[in-house]
Amino acid sequence: MFIDESQIDKNWALSGKVIYDKSYNIFMIFTGSSALHLENNADLSRRMRKKSLMPLNYTGHLKLKYDINVSNFSNDLKDLIFTGNIENAVTSEFKAENILTNCLDYSSTDWNEYFKFGGFPLLSNKKSxxxxxxxxxxxxxxxxxxxxxxxxxxxxxxxxxxxxxxxxxxxxxxxxxxxxxxxxxxxxxxxxxxxxxxxxxxxxxxxxCEPYGGSAKRVKRSWKYYFATPSIRxxxxxxxGNPLFGTDSYEGLLLENMVASILFNLSNKQFTDFKIYYDGNKKRNVDFLIQKDSENIIPIEVGRGNKCKLQIKHAINEYGCEYGIVVANNYSHIKKEDDVIYISPKTFSFL
Missing domain, CATH: 1.10.10 (Arc Repressor Mutant, subunit A)
Incomplete structure (x- = not known):
């Protein structure tokens, strides 16, 4: 049984419970546009498996809009993030670029459209x-x-x-x-x-995002909030009417939100379990610190120019990291210099 817009019936959970209790042979899927209504329901908490549909990464956008499949690239990027090994991701990046270049329907402005207006299926049916x-x-x-x-x-x-x-x-x-x-x-x-x-x-x-540190530090310090996608912001x-509209500073704000939302969505995917923090240091702090279980911290800086390198180097030394990651506009391809990995925003959005 597939029931869409289930939140219209205030007793949808009770109906599902009754059906579930009467027969184990009926598989039910309840969907709805009201996340709150589906989230806050005690009747089915022990019986249901919840699946949240997160905003589209660029991989999903390309599949929906052009029927282009580059899912292997996403897997190789995830491996890069958590191991520091760039070889497979470099190969997949090259293959993805060739696929897009040879797609007659693909527009050179597509990624910028995704960056500012994507994340949802709205953009697949081209509107103004x-x-x-x-x-x-x-x-x-x-x-x-x-x-x-x-x-x-x-x-x-x-x-x-x-x-x-x-x-x-x-x-x-x-x-x-x-x-x-x-x-x-x-x-x-x-x-x-x-x-x-x-x-x-x-x-x-x-x-x-909470600050990195012990429980006392996380309680005392305020949190940072981001939108589900940069397109909402x-x-x-x-x-x-944002006064920064159209400036480099404004583009930087959207880029930081994009990286945050992609990391957040990735952390909510099956078989991916890691925490996202912000760096609470006063000086030379990076934008994000991610940690999988009790493994080493991975610092991530978002932006452009030499400032990024100085900040990521400081974070690597501060937290004893094996490597750090910079997502910056002035790098068009994945590359690694010593213990710093550079990724372009477009490539990162495939994650």
Whole structure:
């Protein structure tokens, strides 16, 4: 049985439980646009296996839009990230470039379109950029006004606060979000801000990174928040008028969000288990630190120029890392210099 838009029936979980208890021979799939409604249900918590559909990486985008299959490239990139071995990824990168070059339908502007408007199937049916942005803004508004009210504690005022938080984050540099400052901005309590942020994460519009360190440090320091895809941030920035719009600094903000979201999505895939942190050091800190189980830390810096190399070298020495990774616009192909691996943003988006 395949039941779509199951959240329309408030008793969908109870119906599924009754059917499940009556017969083990019926396999049921419940899908819905309301992540909150499907997440917060105790009736099926012991009986169901949950699968979240994360935004598309560039590999998925190419498969959906052009029927191009480069899934091996994704696997080789994952191996590069966690082992530091670049040979297979270099070979796959070369093959992927040849495939795209020989695809008559593939546009040279496709990756930039994916970067700013992709992550969802909207881009596979080519629309105007304005229409795609409007669709993304409409989706975020519907999540707040239709999905979040299904949670009893969410008032109309907090729906408005949720929209203001999303727009606030779209205009800010990625950084530690102080709940007290945000509460002052919204003229509400810090506890209420935390509740709204928690719900926005459960809708998968946002996710957070905690600082690297012991439990005491993670409790004391604020979290960093990112959008599910850079396209959501870009759409909201376009809507409210980001003063950095069109500048190198703005492109850097989107790039950092892209790397964060790809790492977050990868960490939620089956058979992939690692943690994503931000570097809480005051000076020469890198953007991300990832760690698989109790293995060595892998520092990742996002940006451009010599500054990246100085920061990644500092992190390698600071945390005793075997290697570090730089995702930067001024590198077109994968290469490794000593203990630093350089990857272009386009290549990283295949991960």
């Amino acid at each position: 950029y304005r229409e795609i942005s409007d669709n993304l803004v409409e989706i975020t508004d519907e999540v707040v006004t239709k999905d979040m009210p299904q949670i009893k504690e969410i008032s109309s005022k907090n729906q408005s606060n949720a929209k203001r938080i999303l727009r606030y984050l779209a205009l800010q540099q990625p950084g530690e979000l102080t709940q007290a400052n945000l509460a002052k901005y919204l003229k509400t309590s810090a506890a209420n801000v935390n509740k709204i942020l928690d719900l926005l994460e459960k809708t998968y519009l946002l996710f957070h 870009h759409a909201l920035s376009n809507k409210v």
